[in-house]
Amino acid sequence: MNTNLMDSFSFILPTRIEYGIGSVAGLAQELREMNVTRPLIVTDPGIVKSGLLGKITALLEQEGFTYVVFDAVEPNPKDYNAENAAKAAAEGKTDGIIAVGGGSPIDAAKCASALISYGGSVKDYMGKNKVPGPVQPFIVIPTTAGTGSEVTFSSVITDSEKSFKMSMRSVHIAPKVALLDPQLTVTLPPGITASTGIDALTHAIEAYSATVSEPVADACALYAIELIAGSIREAYFNGTDIKARSAMLMGSMLAGIAFSHSDVASVHCMAEALGGIYDAPHGVCNSIILPHVMEYSLDHAAARYARVARAMGSMERDERKAAEEAVGMVKQMVADLKLPSLKQIGVKEADFEKLAEMSEANLSTGSNPRPMGKAEYLEVFKKAF
Numbered sequence: 018m019n020t021n022l023m024d025s026f027s028f029i030l031p032t033r034i035e036y037g038i039g040s041v042a043g044l045a046q047e048l049r050e051m052n053v054t055r056p057l058i059v060t061d062p063g064i065v066k067s068g069l070l071g072k073i074t075a076l077l078e079q080e081g082f083t084y085v086v087f088d089a090v091e092p093n094p095k096d097y098n099a100e101n102a103a104k105a106a107a108e109g110k111t112d113g114i115i116a117v118g119g120g121s122p123i124d125a126a127k128c129a130s131a132l133i134s135y136g137g138s139v140k141d142y143m144g145k146n147k148v149p150g151p152v153q154p155f156i157v158i159p160t161t162a163g164t165g166s167e168v169t170f171s172s173v174i175t176d177s178e179k180s181f182k183m184s185m186r187s188v189h190i191a192p193k194v195a196l197l198d199p200q201l202t203v204t205l206p207p208g209i210t211a212s213t214g215i216d217a218l219t220h221a222i223e224a225y226s227a228t229v230s231e232p233v234a235d236a237c238a239l240y241a242i243e244l245i246a247g248s249i250r251e252a253y254f255n256g257t258d259i260k261a262r263s264a265m266l267m268g269s270m271l272a273g274i275a276f277s278h279s280d281v282a283s284v285h286c287m288a289e290a291l292g293g294i295y296d297a298p299h300g301v302c303n304s305i306i307l308p309h310v311m312e313y314s315l316d317h318a319a320a321r322y323a324r325v326a327r328a329m330g331s332m333e334r335d336e337r338k339a340a341e342e343a344v345g346m347v348k349q350m351v352a353d354l355k356l357p358s359l360k361q362i363g364v365k366e367a368d369f370e371k372l373a374e375m376s377e378a379n380l381s382t383g384s385n386p387r388p389m390g391k392a393e394y395l396e397v398f399k400k401a402f
């Protein structure tokens with residue numbers, strides 16, 4: 018076993034986690050404790066259509082709160098989504114923020130929280146530590162088990178002019194409270210259950226094998242892998258299985274803690290490039306790329322991948338064989354969940370050069386256990402195609 022126990026590290030989690038079936042019922046009390054009287058709710062059209070938003074607003078109305086809804090967040094959230102949410106907050110004179118949904122509304126709300134609290138434009142806050150101080154009271158209610166964004170300090174926003182994913186990292190945009198209620202995830206359709214679930218698995222595997230891994234993140238990552246590998250098929254084939262849904266929500270949250278204290282790596286570099294150009298679902302991109310990057314990185318991450326395999330249930334004692342088994346298990350999982358291919362999501366070979374360049378430019382490229390430059394990214398894109 019290779020360890021990083023001798024390394025020094027610092028660990029902060031600014032978000033209080035309220036996890037459990039029915040935990041969303043505590044929303045009004047949380048708002049009162051933060052002195053919020055009129056929150057802005059940031060969400061997307063899917064959440065409105067599913068009836069989940071209605072459940073949240075009913076809770077607020079019962080307790081006498083007024084609120085403003087901004088429900089126009091798009092998948093792979095765009096800079097103008099965050100700017101329009103901030104406009105809605107200013108016009109509606111709101112005094113707090115609630116994000117309801119998957120990673121897109123949560124990331125848009127994180128970005129909007131800086132604009133609401135300090136003004137300016139999205140680009141002013143991109144990069145590391147550009148938010149000057151605390152933002153308005155901020156609560157998140159995730160409705161997918163994937164992004165982990167409810168506990169991370171970052172927001173990924175698409176530059177709509179350049180079709181490029183930018184990232185904003187600041188401890189100030191971490192939500193104050195995350196209400197994690199597995200009951201809210203039971204209506205998630207199988208395809209989204211699969212893609213968001215693989216996103217969470219990718220967070221955990223990349224965090225655990227990253228060059229910058231640290232011990233608390235490692236602990237969270239390994240348990241996340243065990244929970245996700247042990248429940249993703251149940252959640253996919255039998256969505257109302259609340260035990261599987263609970264394990265997935267716990268797993269995705271732990272994976273979020275893991276990668277925000279370690280990092281993601283080349284799978285995300287490639288998936289974010291694909292998301293930027295094709296507006297393709299983030300989890301689907303990860304599911305296509307993950308086995309190929311693991312195969313490429315195997316020689317440099319065998320000890321770590323062997324533990325990934327064990328967390329996924331392997332009994333193999335030989336390190337090399339177990340590491341290979343981890344790759345095989347991930348491949349099998351992606352196949353079982355019937356996720357689409359690169360061709361099916363409209364990716365064109367002619368774009369590989371540009372995609373490889375964008376992957377190389379990603380902030381997380383240096384965290385991959387085996388170094389990757391443009392040429393290596395190009396090779397992996399070709400293999401995955």
Ligand SMILES: [Fe+2]
Nearest residue numbers: 164216220299
């Ligand atoms: Fe991700």
